[in-house]
Amino acid sequence: MRRSERLIRITKYLLDRPNSTVSLAELADGTGAAKSSVSEDVAMIRDVLAQEELGRVHTIAGAGGGVRFQVRVPTSLRERFEQRIIDQLADPARILPGGFLYMSDVLGDPDVLDFAGRLLAERFSDSPVNVVVTVETKGIPIAVATAHYLHVPVVVVRREHRVTDGAAVSVHYVSGSTRRIQTMSVSRRAMPTAARALIVDDFMRAGATVQTVKRLLAEFDAEVLGTAVFMATLEPETKLVDDYHALFSVGPLEEGRDVLIVPGGRQHLGDGTNRQGGEAE
Amino acid sequence: MRRSERLIRITKYLLDRPNSTVSLAELADGTGAAKSSVSEDVAMIRDVLAQEELGRVHTIAGAGGGVRFQVRVPTSLRERFEQRIIDQLADPARILPGGFLYMSDVLGDPDVLDFAGRLLAERFSDSPVNVVVTVETKGIPIAVATAHYLHVPVVVVRREHRVTDGAAVSVHYVSGSTRRIQTMSVSRRAMPTAARALIVDDFMRAGATVQTVKRLLAEFDAEVLGTAVFMATLEPETKLVDDYHALFSVGPLEEGRDVLIVPGGRQHLGDGTNRQGGEAE
Numbered sequence: 001m002r003r004s005e006r007l008i009r010i011t012k013y014l015l016d017r018p019n020s021t022v023s024l025a026e027l028a029d030g031t032g033a034a035k036s037s038v039s040e041d042v043a044m045i046r047d048v049l050a051q052e053e054l055g056r057v058h059t060i061a062g063a064g065g066g067v068r069f070q071v072r073v074p075t076s077l078r079e080r081f082e083q084r085i086i087d088q089l090a091d092p093a094r095i096l097p098g099g100f101l102y103m104s105d106v107l108g109d110p111d112v113l114d115f116a117g118r119l120l121a122e123r124f125s126d127s128p129v130n131v132v133v134t135v136e137t138k139g140i141p142i143a144v145a146t147a148h149y150l151h152v153p154v155v156v157v158r159r160e161h162r163v164t165d166g167a168a169v170s171v172h173y174v175s176g177s178t179r180r181i182q183t184m185s186v187s188r189r190a191m192p193t194a195a196r197a198l199i200v201d202d203f204m205r206a207g208a209t210v211q212t213v214k215r216l217l218a219e220f221d222a223e224v225l226g227t228a229v230f231m232a233t234l235e236p237e238t239k240l241v242d243d244y245h246a247l248f249s250v251g252p253l254e255e256g257r258d259v260l261i262v263p264g265g266r267q268h269l270g271d272g273t274n275r276q277g278g279e280a281e
Numbered sequence: 282m283r284r285s286e287r288l289i290r291i292t293k294y295l296l297d298r299p300n301s302t303v304s305l306a307e308l309a310d311g312t313g314a315a316k317s318s319v320s321e322d323v324a325m326i327r328d329v330l331a332q333e334e335l336g337r338v339h340t341i342a343g344a345g346g347g348v349r350f351q352v353r354v355p356t357s358l359r360e361r362f363e364q365r366i367i368d369q370l371a372d373p374a375r376i377l378p379g380g381f382l383y384m385s386d387v388l389g390d391p392d393v394l395d396f397a398g399r400l401l402a403e404r405f406s407d408s409p410v411n412v413v414v415t416v417e418t419k420g421i422p423i424a425v426a427t428a429h430y431l432h433v434p435v436v437v438v439r440r441e442h443r444v445t446d447g448a449a450v451s452v453h454y455v456s457g458s459t460r461r462i463q464t465m466s467v468s469r470r471a472m473p474t475a476a477r478a479l480i481v482d483d484f485m486r487a488g489a490t491v492q493t494v495k496r497l498l499a500e501f502d503a504e505v506l507g508t509a510v511f512m513a514t515l516e517p518e519t520k521l522v523d524d525y526h527a528l529f530s531v532g533p534l535e536e537g538r539d540v541l542i543v544p545g546g547r548q549h550l551g552d553g554t555n556r557q558g559g560e561a562e
Contacts, residue, residue: 007285008329011292012336048289055293102447104471108434113425137437138445140421144394148426153389156418164419164484166383190385203445 003041006031010041014057014069019125019151023066042067056125070125071118071149081115082263085248089231090259099253103231107138107202116247117145120200120228123245124150127225129198131155131191133217135184135209139201142230146200153192157213161185169219173212184212186220195222204229207240214241232265243267284322287312291322295338295350300406300432304347323348337406351406352399352430362396363544366529370512371540380534384512388419388483397528398426401481401509404526405431408506410479412436412472414498416465416490420482423511427481434473438494442466450500454493465493467501476503485510488521495522513546524548 001009009031014022027038046057046067053074059067073081085106094102106112120142129150134143135157147154161168165187175182199213210227217224232239232246233253246265253259282290290312295303308319327338327348334355338348354362366387375383387393401423410431415424416438428435442449446468456463480494491508498505513520513527514534527546534540 004285004288004325005329007288008292008326009333009335011289012296012330015293015296044285045289048286049293052290054290096444096447098444100445102445102470104437104446104468105434108428108436108471110428110432110434113435114429137417137421137439140418141425141435141437144422144425145429147389147391148395151391153386153391154394154422155389156385156422158418163377163379164381164383165385166377187385189383190389 001031006033006041011045018149019068019070021060021066021068071121073118073122078119086261090261092256092259095253095255101250101253107141113141113145116142116230117149119247120146121149124198124226128196129225131195131197132200133157133197133213134200135213142202143200155186155191157184157186157216159184169216171212171216184216186216191220193220195220197222197224199224199227202230204232204244206236211240282312287314287322292326299350299352299430302341302347302349352402354399354403367542371542373537373540376534376536382531382534388422394422394426397423397511398430400528401427402430405479405507409477410506412476412478413481414438414478414494415481416494423483424481436467436472438465438467438497440465450497452493452497454489465497467497472501474501476501478503478505480505480508483511485513485525487517492521
C-alpha cells in the first residue's frame with residue numbers, strides 16, 4: 001500500500017473511533033506497513049488536524065498505549081453554527097403557552113445534533129467521563145451524539161418504570177411546572193456502579209430535573225463530572241444546579257415578546273478552559 | 282498544502298458529511314488546490330474506500346453536483362458485530378416477565394449504536410429517504426445513529442402530547458400487550474409534509490406500533506419507504522407490517538428456556554439487494 005493510500009485508511013480508522021485508543025500494531029496490521037511508517041503517518045495526520053483545529057490526536061505511551069483521536073470544532077464553524085441556531089430559534093412564533101420554547105424540529109436536525117455532540121464532547125474531552133446520562137425524551141438525541149464522540153455508553157432515565165427495563169431504581173420528586181409528585185427510574189443493569197457521569201439534557205430552567213437525576217445517580221455511587229444542556233434559561237439566574245455548561249441561553253419567554261438567545265451559559269465552577277465565557281451569569 | 286496533507290483533509294471533510302453532496306469547488310477552496318487536483322484526490326479516496334468495503338464515494342454530475350460519501354460496513358466487521366450481539370443477548374437471564382428481552386444496556390453501547398446506524402444507513406442508502414421517524418423511547422438512539430449516516434432529520438413520535446411539542450397530530454390505537462386504547466402524537470412542525478420516511482425502532486413483535494406510526498404518517502401524506510428494527514421476533518411469523526428489515530431476529534422468549542437469535546429478518550418485498558437473506562421467514 002502506498003503512503004497516500006495508507007494516510008486515507010488511517011485517517012478513516014481514527015475518525016471512525018473517536019476517543020478510543022488505537023494501537024500502532026492495529027494500524028500496522030490493517031495497512032501492512034511497519035510500525036515506524038505508521039507512526040510517521042499518524043504524526044502527519046495529527047499535524048494536519050491540529051493546524052485547522054479539526055481534531056486532536058494524542059499519543060498514549062506504555063503497554064496499553066497507542067493513539068487517540070478527539071473531536072474539535074474550529075472556531076469559525078462553531079460561530080457559524082451558533083449564529084444559525086440563534087437566527088432559527090429567536091423567533092417569537094416559537095414561544096409556547098407556559099413560557100416554553102419550541103425546539104423539537106431543531107433538535108432533530110442531523111447537523112445540529114452532530115455539532116452539539118462534537119461541541120459537548122470537545123468540552124468534556126479532558127474529563128474521565130465514562131457514561132452519559134439523559135432523561136427521556138427530548139434530550140436523548142443530543143446525549144447520543146455526545147456519547148458517540150466521547151465513546152461512552154448512554155443511559156436513559158425514564159419517567160416510568162417499564163417492564164423492558166428489568167429491575168430498576170426509582171426516586172420521586174415534585175415537578176417544578178406541575179407541582180405534582182413524579183417518578184424517575186433507571187434500569188439497574190444499564191447503569192454501571194461508581195460511574196463518572198456526564199448529564200446531558202435539552203433544556204434547563206430551574207434545574208429540578210438535573211437535581212433529581214443526581215439523586216438517582218447517587219444510588220449508584222456515581223460521580224457527576226458535569227451537566228451539559230443545549231439551552232438554559234437566563235432566569236432564574238440561581239438554579240438548583242450550580243455547575244452546568246449550556247450551548248445557548250435564552251431570556252424570558254413571553255408570548256408576543258422578542259426572544260433573546262446568546263451562545264454559552266454558566267460554566268463549571270473554577271474551570272477556565274471553556275472559550276465560550278460566562279454570558280449567562 | 283502537499284498532496285498527502287490534502288488527502289487527510291479531504292478524507293476528513295467527506296467522512297464528516299455522510300450522504301451529503303460536497304462540491305469540488307468547496308474542496309478546492311478548503312485546500313487551496315485546483316479543482317483538477319482535488320478531483321484526482323477524490324478518485325484515490327474513492328478507490329481506497331471501495332477496495333476494503335469501507336465506503337462509497339459517488340460523483341454527482343451537473344450544476345448542483347459534487348461528490349457524496351456513503352457508509353459501508355465491511356462483511357468481516359458486520360459478521361464480528363453480529364456474533365458479538367448474539368453472544369451478548371442470547372442469555373436466558375435476559376428474559377423478562379411477559380416474554381420481553383432485556384436489551385437496554387446493549388442499546389446504549391456506543392459501538393452497537395454506531396454499527397446499527399451504519400448498517401441501516403447502508404441498507405437504505407439507495408432509497409430517497411428524507412426523514413427517519415421513531416417512537417419514544419428505546420428506538421431513539423438507533424434512529425439518531427441511522428439518521429446521522431443518512432444525513433436526514435429524526436422525528437420522534439410521542440406517547441403523549443406534551444406542551445413542548447406545540448401543535449400536534451394524534452391517533453389512537455389498541456396496545457397489543459395491554460389491550461388498552463393509547464395515543465401516539467407527533468409535533469406538526471417537526472414532521473415535514475409529503476416526506477419519504479424510514480421508520481426505525483428497537484423491537485418488533487406483531488408490528489402494532491409500526492402500523493400505528495404509518496397511520497400517523499398518512500396524516501402528513503408521507504410515503505413510508507421502509508421499516509427497520511434492531512430486533513424482530515420470529516413469531517408471530519405473520520406481522521401487521523409486511524415489509525421490514527431487522528438486524529436480528531429472536532425466537533420464543535420463555536423464562537428458563539434458551540434464547541435463539543439469528544442475524545437478519547424479513548426483507549422488503551421484491552427487493553434482492555440485501556445480503557442478509559431472509560432467515561426470519
